[in-house]
Amino acid sequence: xxxMENVHLYYPLMGLKSxxxxxxxxxxxxxxIGKKNDSSVQYVHALRGINLEVKRGERLGIMGHNGAGKxxxxxxxxxxxxxxSGKVIINGKVTALTDFTLGMDPNVSGLENIILRLIxxxxxxxxAKKAVNDIVEFxxxxxxxxxxxxxxxxxxxxxxxxxxxxxFIPEILLLDEVVGAGDESFRTKVLKRIDELLSGAKIxxxxxxxLAAIEKYCTSAIVMDHGSIVFQGSPSDAVKYYxxxxxxxxx
Amino acid sequence: MINDIKFVLKxxxxxxxxxxxxxxxxxxxxxxxxxxxxxxxLVLIIVTGIVWSVIWKMQLDEYLPYVGVGHIIYLFISQxxxxxxxxxxxxxxxxxxxxxxxxxxxxxxxxxxTLIFIHNIxxxxxxxxxxxxxxxxxxxxFIFSIVLLYIFLFCNSYSIAAISTRFRDLIQIFGLIxxxxxxxxxxxxxxxxxxxxYRDYFMLNPLAAFLEMIRNPFLGIEILKSAYLSAFVWTxxxxxxxxxxxxxxxxxxxxxx
Numbered sequence: 001x002x003x004m005e006n007v008h009l010y011y012p013l014m015g016l017k018s019x020x021x022x023x024x025x026x027x028x029x030x031x032x033i034g035k036k037n038d039s040s041v042q043y044v045h046a047l048r049g050i051n052l053e054v055k056r057g058e059r060l061g062i063m064g065h066n067g068a069g070k071x072x073x074x075x076x077x078x079x080x081x082x083x084x085s086g087k088v089i090i091n092g093k094v095t096a097l098t099d100f101t102l103g104m105d106p107n108v109s110g111l112e113n114i115i116l117r118l119i120x121x122x123x124x125x126x127x128a129k130k131a132v133n134d135i136v137e138f139x140x141x142x143x144x145x146x147x148x149x150x151x152x153x154x155x156x157x158x159x160x161x162x163x164x165x166x167x168f169i170p171e172i173l174l175l176d177e178v179v180g181a182g183d184e185s186f187r188t189k190v191l192k193r194i195d196e197l198l199s200g201a202k203i204x205x206x207x208x209x210x211l212a213a214i215e216k217y218c219t220s221a222i223v224m225d226h227g228s229i230v231f232q233g234s235p236s237d238a239v240k241y242y243x244x245x246x247x248x249x250x251x
Numbered sequence: 252m253i254n255d256i257k258f259v260l261k262x263x264x265x266x267x268x269x270x271x272x273x274x275x276x277x278x279x280x281x282x283x284x285x286x287x288x289x290x291x292x293l294v295l296i297i298v299t300g301i302v303w304s305v306i307w308k309m310q311l312d313e314y315l316p317y318v319g320v321g322h323i324i325y326l327f328i329s330q331x332x333x334x335x336x337x338x339x340x341x342x343x344x345x346x347x348x349x350x351x352x353x354x355x356x357x358x359x360x361x362x363x364x365t366l367i368f369i370h371n372i373x374x375x376x377x378x379x380x381x382x383x384x385x386x387x388x389x390x391x392x393f394i395f396s397i398v399l400l401y402i403f404l405f406c407n408s409y410s411i412a413a414i415s416t417r418f419r420d421l422i423q424i425f426g427l428i429x430x431x432x433x434x435x436x437x438x439x440x441x442x443x444x445x446x447x448x449y450r451d452y453f454m455l456n457p458l459a460a461f462l463e464m465i466r467n468p469f470l471g472i473e474i475l476k477s478a479y480l481s482a483f484v485w486t487x488x489x490x491x492x493x494x495x496x497x498x499x500x501x502x503x504x505x506x507x508x
Contacts (some may be wrong), residue, residue, distance in 0.1 A: 079350030
């Protein structure tokens with residue numbers, strides 16, 4: 001179960017003027033030795049009073065423009081960003097599949113990368129070794145699996161990353177866009193795997209611009225705008241609301 | 252902080268995988284691979300050993316093991332600290348996509364540094380066996396020194412990494428500090444060259460204190476009492492600073508990377 005109560009997040013904008021030690025010191029001393037320079041850290045109010053409850057078996061879709069706070073919300077749920085205020089309660093092990101290639105090393109073979117990636121996702125060597133055969137078969141890489149990953153084409157690399165990352169079905173799954181990898185023949189396999197993954201996980205949070213995917217996979221959906229939830233309801237209603245919002249913005 | 256340490260230790264496999272893969276990255280596709288670590292150090296030591304033994308008018312038999320063992324240990328300490336400035340920034344992608352305590356990078360960094368150090372142990376052994384004047388005296392206080400050094404490196408790597416992530420120009424400043432530290436640390440010269448009444452002051456430099464404590468047992472040279480005191484106090488200070496930084500800022504680092 002996931003529960004968010006009145007969650008706010010202020011995101012400090014680093015790197016504008018505030019990454020410099022001299023400037024920070026100068027500002028602290030500013031009142032004493034000179035004019036105070038107005039370059040204090042600026043904040044973005046990235047999440048504004050988010051209230052959300054996702055129960056077991058639910059699959060929640062998140063829609064919104066770029067910068068509406070979708071990724072930030074996913075990161076708060078993954079435990080990456082601590083909320084500035086409010087409460088986040090999560091029961092269960094969260095697996096964020098926002099980057100399928102995390103932990104992979106281009107200098108070693110595909111086989112070793114399978115182990116590396118699974119270790120990174122928190123599995124033991126034993127579990128990883130057991131999974132290798134299935135993953136090799138799924139990825140259809142053939143003899144390439146023995147070659148260093150840097151020799152792969154982008155498509156092959158994504159195929160391998162997808163095969164590994166989706167091998168185990170997680171308890172709570174956070175997904176940023178439904179990824180499609182590979183050519184036409186591989187795509188049917190990918191879609192089947194995604195079906196298994198989404199129906200197998202106990203809770204799924206899917207952030208996507210692909211409205212059809214949200215209608216297809218989700219049991220409920222929210223629309224975000226400027227860091228707050230502006231609509232919450234069934235996927236079809238949410239998609240309708242989002243479309244209206246977009247067309248209004250275009251006018 | 253304790254909880255974060257437990258979290259990482261439970262996931263030691265990630266530390267192992269990441270540590271190895273960093274090392275591999277650097278030497279991938281070179282024929283001799285990691286052997287370069289050992290070779291480049293060996294060449295450096297032999298050249299400086301010969302030149303400076305002439306300058307100091309010392310026997311090569313005595314000076315070469317001194318400068319060789321000292322160099323390897325000093326490089327381990329100073330590079331571990333200096334390179335820690337960038338570890339959170341380098342691992343930013345991991346932290347942004349999956350929850351992990353920042354101590355993961357610190358463990359990985361220490362693990363990798365240790366692996367690099369292990370590559371140089373043959374040089375230490377070779378020098379000590381080759382030289383007639385070096386007498387190895389490893390005892391219980393040597394183990395104490397090693398443990399203390401690791402605590403010191405662990406805490407400071409974390410603190411240095413955290414503040415250099417926030418203030419990026421500190422990366423350059425730390426680089427400069429460690430360059431200067433080389434001059435006031437007895438790597439090329441011996442502490443016995445310094446007049447007796449000034450020797451203890453040199454031990455205020457933690458790098459010098461730790462270097463004496465780890466190097467001298469290999470060569471049979473006496474260790475100043477002040478070295479132990481300095482190392483112990485510096486370690487306590489380091490623990491304190493890192494605990495404070497962890498408590499106040501750890502959850503903010505993710506916004507800085």
